[in-house]
Amino acid sequence: MREPSGTLVGRGPLRRTLVAVIGTLSLVAAAAAAATLPANASAPTPPSGWSQVFVDDFNGAAGTGVNTSNWQYDTGTSYPGGAANWGTGEVETMTSSTNNVALDGSGNLQITPRRDAAGNWTSGRIETKRTDFQPPAGGKLRVESRLQMPNVTGAAAKGYWPAFWALGAPYRGNYQNWPSVGELDIMENVQGLNTEWATMHCGTNPGGPCNETSGIGGNTPCAGTTCQAGFHTYAMEWDRSTSPEEIRFYLDGVNFHTVRANQVDATTWANATNHGYFVILNVAMGGGFPGAFGGGPDSGTVPGHPLVVDYVQVLQANGSGTTPPPTGNRDAYSAIQAESYDSQSGTVAETTTDTGGGQDIGSVANGDWALYKGVNFGSSAAGQFYARVASGAAAGVSGLVEVRLDSRTSTPVGSFAVGNTGGWQSWRTVPANITGVTGTHDVYLTFTSGQPADFVNVNWFDFGH
Structure with missing residues (x-):
């Protein structure tokens, strides 16, 4: 009001x-x-x-x-x-x-x-x-x-x-x-x-x-x-x-x-x-x-x-203490915009100059995370993860972009390391192998670094076979 x-x-x-x-x-x-x-x-x-x-x-x-x-x-x-x-x-x-x-x-x-x-x-x-x-x-x-x-x-x-x-x-x-x-x-x-x-x-x-x-x-x-x-x-x-x-x-x-x-x-x-x-x-x-x-x-x-x-x-x-099972409203094999998270900690949505415009998530540093509920991988196992990332991190600053399923504390099914790409809006698509995934899951992107400084921006991600 x-x-x-x-x-x-x-x-x-x-x-x-x-x-x-x-x-x-x-x-x-x-x-x-x-x-x-x-x-x-x-x-x-x-x-x-x-x-x-x-x-x-x-x-x-x-x-x-x-x-x-x-x-x-x-x-x-x-x-x-x-x-x-x-x-x-x-x-x-x-x-x-x-x-x-x-x-x-x-x-x-x-x-x-x-x-x-x-x-x-x-x-x-x-x-x-x-x-x-x-x-x-x-x-x-x-x-x-x-x-x-x-x-x-x-x-x-x-x-x-x-x-x-x-x-x-x-x-x-x-x-x-x-x-x-x-x-x-x-x-x-x-x-x-x-x-x-x-x-x-x-x-x-x-x-x-x-x-x-x-x-x-x-x-x-x-x-x-x-x-x-x-x-x-x-x-x-x-x-x-x-x-x-x-x-x-x-x-x-x-x-x-x-x-x-x-x-x-x-x-x-x-x-x-x-x-x-x-x-x-x-x-x-x-x-x-x-x-x-x-x-x-x-x-x-x-x-x-x-x-x-x-x-x-x-x-x-009181409920079960958990959110309901995901309904599969996101397609694992189509680009999932990073700023479309269901929940997050530490990130900031910002305008991107990458192809297609829109927003990315930035200010990403060690311990930050973003949740994407209900990602449907289907019955044929996904074995690849792709993320569109950019970094203007200082020399010696890098970190991991990790994929976890259904819990922020579960073991990552895959990850890749990223450091300076030439600027915070200098984008590249980075692939990574992941353990085969089927069915519908809540996907967490988690970010781990040995330094406290911001080390990556993410525009979108998806999966492949």
Whole structure:
């Protein structure tokens, strides 16, 4: 929801076992039932197979602030050094005042936008102190809240923009790396419309693989009572037990929008998901999203209608401790672009002047690695490995480019040594023999050197018989 470059953000916003299926169905049933609970209901007990890793039921005396062991306030009109107006053009000033952010004494949090006599708006925005919310390998994470949107509609709601969302941990303290670090908008609403928007932001801005600044979004109406008239349960489930990995969005237990890893390139997905997240609740006034639906706030907007939050909880379902078996979506015998890794350590994607253009991975030194999931070698054994490499390493600096299967610590099936090729963009294709490989594997390129200096860039690699 908050883009740091100053560009307005316009929103167009299993485990394959019986136990996991039952757990998922239990979550759906629990979420659907939660919509009918009283306004001060406690967070539901996690279903079998799930554990609660964070919860706040917002119990406390009326008029008191939030638990600062769980939450921190964002105040003013931007992060320190970040884009003005939170990067979205919204017009309010965020405060830590209980006039804007307070418990109601009945087990709820209220975030209330106010307007003073001079027409200036204030509101509230809080985020979890924790930034480590992510699913374990092969497991799932669910971030959920039962809440009621500000109960105001029509002309009186112009400019209202409540949200329940999450940002990638690398954003905290940087404020310049959106949208690459990822944003997951679990609930957004504008103008008092009976609609819930959910969006994933990633990649580059503007445009890019995630269609920024709109993102990859979906929306749905609230059933039964409207989003404004009653409580509903809003959730995001991030699932690493599926292949491809999925991020699913739910309203009252119904999955209405799903983003899958194969909708974007591997680098974009990895940059957005290879870290934890922190959770945010706020009510903005004005900005890019309301602007797409008529604008505001204006003189007809009625202040004082709070976002009412019954609870926020984060659940985790442990998996096998490993990612799912690879699905064979990469052909071993076609060029695999080095920058298309699923995960990596120590490398940097950069523009290449090699034939075909695009990017390579550079700044590669001893101990660095890159992972390419699901490389299909077929039934006829591959015996050759080819890599397109360049090096501007100093005299005496060289290292090994190694191929390992399914684990970074497995014995290499093949490798070759490389030193200075005449420059960091002076490319050559280097062959190497490998132990015969068949079937589908996760391929790790690992880099070993006796010196700490960078020693190689890699543009692409493939295999042969």
